[in-house]
Amino acid sequence: MAQQALVLSNYTFSETNTLIGTISGREPGSSFTNLKLVGPGSAMFTIDKNKKLHFKKGAKSTDAIYHDVVIEYQTQAGKFTDTLRVVKDQFIRNQVIAHRGAWKQRGTTENSIAALQHAIQLGCMGSEFDVHMSADSVLVVNHDHTVGQVPIETTPASELAQLKLSNGENLPTVEAYLKEGMKQNKTKLILEIKASKVSKERSVALARKVVQMVEGLKAQGWTDYISFDYDVCKTVMQLAPYAKVAYLNGDKSPAELASDKFFGLDYHYSVLKKNENWLQEAKKHKITVNVWTVNDKELMQWFLDRKVEFITTNEPEMLLELIK
Incomplete structure (x- = not known):
């Protein structure tokens, strides 16, 4: 199973708390630029200038329990894509x-x-x-x-x-x-x-x-x-x-x-x-x-x-x- 080159600081989202997490490289010091959402995820998610992934304000998620967010990015070696799975946060909050x-x-x-x-x-x-x-x-x-x-x-x-x-x-x-x-x-x-x-x-x-x-x-x-x-x-x-x-x-x-x-x-x-x-x-x-x-x-x-x-x-x- 291949590991992703990109990681998130958090992998859950909700429609009320729109900030999901910060995108970073798996390897310390790794450099990547020109982050861009591609595919269906671009209708529901955005990436800001600080490489933070957000759920779009006013957007409505589907009934799916998760979404696969495809991100295109640039390194010195060329252009690549990576897929990050974010889960709709309906997790129970009891003890x-x-x-x-x-x-x-x-x-x-x-x-x-x-x-x-x-x-x-x-x-x-x-x-x-x-x-x-x-x-x-x-x-x-x-x-x-x-x-x-x-x-x-x-x-x-x-x-x-x-x-x-x-x-x-x-x-x-x-x-x-x-x-x-x-x-x-x-x-x-x-x-x-x-x-x-x-x-x-x-x-x-x-x-x-x-x-x-x-x-x-x-x-x-x-x-x-x-x-x-x-x-x-x-x-x-x-x-x-x-x-x-x-x-x-x-x-x-x-x-x-x-x-x-x-x-x-x-x-x-x-x-x-x-x-x-x-x-x-x-x-x-x-x-x-x-x-x-x-x-x-x-x-x-x-x-x-x-x-x-x-x-x-x-x-x-x-x-x-x-x-x-």
Whole structure:
């Protein structure tokens, strides 16, 4: 999957907030001029002199959940075109992130396509899923490093493809999972990059492969990132400066995360109960707070009362009922 030469600082748009984002070159210091919209997108979008992409005031978008914006540009090597996909922002703004999808009350399997579909049907803000890389660098969705007794990192994708989840699905690939999630624009896809058990180098390689996959599918507008591995998080931010990335491990203060330009922290509830001052510190530094994995109604309410942005739960139905 080819990566784009141009990137946006944001990949969603609305008819009321007309500024979408700034266009820049993927490679640092890359020079490009004479940006011009070509094709159908020119009827709905404009580019200003500061290389900012806008939704045209007064324009009406179609019922399509996204638009592919084709941009012509000039470099020293000649004239080129690139296509950027912008998603109509109808994403749900509640606090509910379904942990590995909505599976527990639905009698299906965590991290399955069905669990993702259920999270979307419920109206969750996000559906979290876990990503590993096979021996031959194919990305698959699973929480553990093994599927039953089969180790993902040392098994080729052809063998992993034969494995069945308990609900009868084949082990999902990340490509299939993302494509399913991109059929709608209500629920965000919260992609957790699992650190390798083999080496740090392989963890970083996985992060690179994930960003390449997301960008190759033009799934930027749907996808946010989380990881327990700080280097993985920083690799994603380096490759995709537009990405919303949150750190999971709980050993960095909000000030430290803000200094490294993280979107948010995503910590176990025990960490935030112990360091309650971090909730206010996060607001001060304008980074979001997600808390995991909260399955108790009283604890959910404790965090809702403190106005955290997101709560990751195996009980999305319970949390949705609580925030009605």
